[in-house]
Amino acid sequence: QVQLVESGGGLVQAGGSLRLSCAASVSIFSINYMGWYRQAPGKQRDVVAVITRGGSTNYADSVKGRFTISTEKARNTVYLQMNGLKPEDTAVYYCNAYREYQNYWGQGTQVTVSS
Numbered sequence: 001q002v003q004l005v006e007s008g009g010g011l012v013q014a015g016g017s018l019r020l021s022c023a024a025s026v027s028i029f030s031i032n033y034m035g036w037y038r039q040a041p042g043k044q045r046d047v048v049a050v051i052t053r054g055g056s057t058n059y060a061d062s063v064k065g066r067f068t069i070s071t072e073k074a075r076n077t078v079y080l081q082m083n084g085l086k087p088e089d090t091a092v093y094y095c096n097a098y099r100e101y102q103n104y105w106g107q108g109t110q111v112t113v114s115s
Contacts, residue, residue: 002104009109022095033098038091
């Protein structure tokens with residue numbers, strides 16, 4: 001019902017920036033929550049940032065002050081602006097949407113931060 005396509009991952013140096021994009025196949029007005037999660041090899045998938053339909057945001061403590069989640073409603077897109085990247089941020093980043101009691105996931109995009 002909801003397709004999510006991520007883009008924007010890549011290889012950056014420590015201290016650099018990336019902006020991840022997640023395009024949804026439905027209006028984001030119909031989505032209660034959207035968020036970004038990340039998973040490193042051998043690790044569990046952890047929440048990074050969440051934004052509600054009303055615009056409220058929450059961040060993992062490890063990214064507060066460095067990452068910003070936002071939406072562009074006309075493009076049905078959610079972004080994750082990542083500044084001051086650290087090697088510990090290296091992971092596959094997944095877009096998530098919660099809509100009508102169902103969770104949807106994108107395919108993931110790799111972010112690698114070199115030291």
